Amino acid sequence: MVRRSWRIVFLNVLAGLAVLAQGAGSAHSAEDRPPNFVIVFADDLGYGDLGCYGAKNIVTPNLDRMAREGNRLTSFYVAQAVCGASRAALLTGCYPNRIGMLGAPGPQARHGIHPDEMTLAEVLQQRGYATAMYGKWHMGHQHEFLPLQHGFDDYFGLPYSNDMWPNHPTNGRDYPPLPLIAGNDVIELNPDQTQLTTWYAERAVNFIEANRDTPFFLYVAHAMPHVPLFVSENFQGKSKQGRYGDVIQEIDWSVGQILDALQRTGLDENTLVLFTSDNGPWLSYGNHAGSAGPLREGKGTAWEGGVRVPCIVRWPGHVRAGSESAEVAATIDLLPTFAHLAGEPLLTGEPLPERKIDGANAWPVLSGQPDARSPHEAYYYYWGNELQAVRSGRWKLHFPHDYRSLTGPAGQDGRPGGYTNQRCGLELYDLESDVGERNNVAAQNPEVVQRLQNLANAMREELGDSRTSQKGQGVRPPGSI
DSSP states (O other): OOOOHHHHHHHHHHHHHHHHHHOSSSOOOTTTOOOEEEEEEESSOOTTOSGGGTOSSOOOHHHHHHHHHSEEEEEEEOSSSSHHHHHHHHHHSSOGGGTTOOSOOOTTOOEEOOTTSOOHHHHHHTTTOEEEEEEOOOSOOSGGGSGGGGTOSEEEEOSSOTTSSTTOTTTGGGOOOOEEEETTEEEEESOOGGGHHHHHHHHHHHHHHHTTTSOEEEEEEOOTTSSSOOOOGGGTTOSSSHHHHHHHHHHHHHHHHHHHHHHHTTOGGGEEEEEEESSSOOGGGGGGSOOOTTSSOOTTSSSHHHHEEEEEEEOTTTSOTTEEEOSOEEGGGHHHHHHHHTTOOOSSSTTOTTSOOOOOOOHHHHTTOTTOOOSOSOEEEEETTEEEEEEETTEEEEOSEEEEEOOSOOOBTTBOOOOEEEEEOSEEEETTTOTTOOOOOTTTOHHHHHHHHHHHHHHHHHHEETTTTEEOTTOOOOEEO
């Protein structure tokens, strides 16, 4: 597929800026080198699954250390509570419905990220960064959609969720063998999933050591704790929360491996490390699912348990140690924030007004500045193309919508329990006093309801809303084959 000429021109401009900034070589001196970035992205990890977020039976010393030495965010959001859409938002800075990347595309899907979309990796690559992605991609599995075609120099991992294989507990016949990909090539089918976390950690460490003299962006997107749960022998039976806890503790170990590599290579003080999750816990899996802590519901919903996730940011000397922020920030903010830190202009306005993004520079919030405020007047909760809720400040307004709720027995040992369909009305919650969304205060605050409805109406014009049958004027198509 041929990319649009404006995009080629823009990439050439960025490359020219990178050369001017860096000189003729790819290496940077200590004085002018921009920061490195590491994102560690867990899969289906809940708000209450880490020690620093209240977990009692799961030990996470490395992530707890990151929280002590950095900033712990308590109102950090993903764009939708499902795997593929969430990842598309992180890498493009857009609500996924803006770019047509919804749901969790599987091996039968014939769409993926559009070649004209700029990913975070492409932005940084054009700034002279080495880029690598290890783990779950989930933005299209055909060649033109894979990471090497979207800004990454190196890739190793699964193209979609680890349950999309013949051993699925309820519909395995729907799936072909699960491919493990290196670069653009399938190197193994149905790989040993007990080794995935280890393999990703090893490759992450090797990448750091190989690029100690070059600014880099490293994206580690773990397959776990998405079911089916797998853990290496070194962590089997180590937690007090069964296999689920073992999996989380191995992910924590992998974070420790990255932190140790940064220290060993002398890059610790020049590297921002961010840990978060793609959505909340998949509650129907019972003892193989995580916890949303005090939040309501989980994965697949617009309640806080579905879209509010742990987020820890560490960068010694730049992120305030031991800080905590309750201001709203989100994965859509990472692209513009990292671009800002790397010295790249935001991808809004000229020269790309038609490629609007939804994120904003959230560096004051991410860095733990005491008086930082959210860059968002409002944050929008979509499920597919349906606008289900909006938050502004302390207030969150739900619009009438159906949602799934685990009201019966939960699953056990890798087999899911069943959800039942529930419906909410027009409901207002004060998230500062009622984070669990239990007390609907819409009747007592009609002016707040009206203000949030007005914000939602403006967003419906921009991104649409299937509930009101509106088409958004700012929506772009995904790539397709």
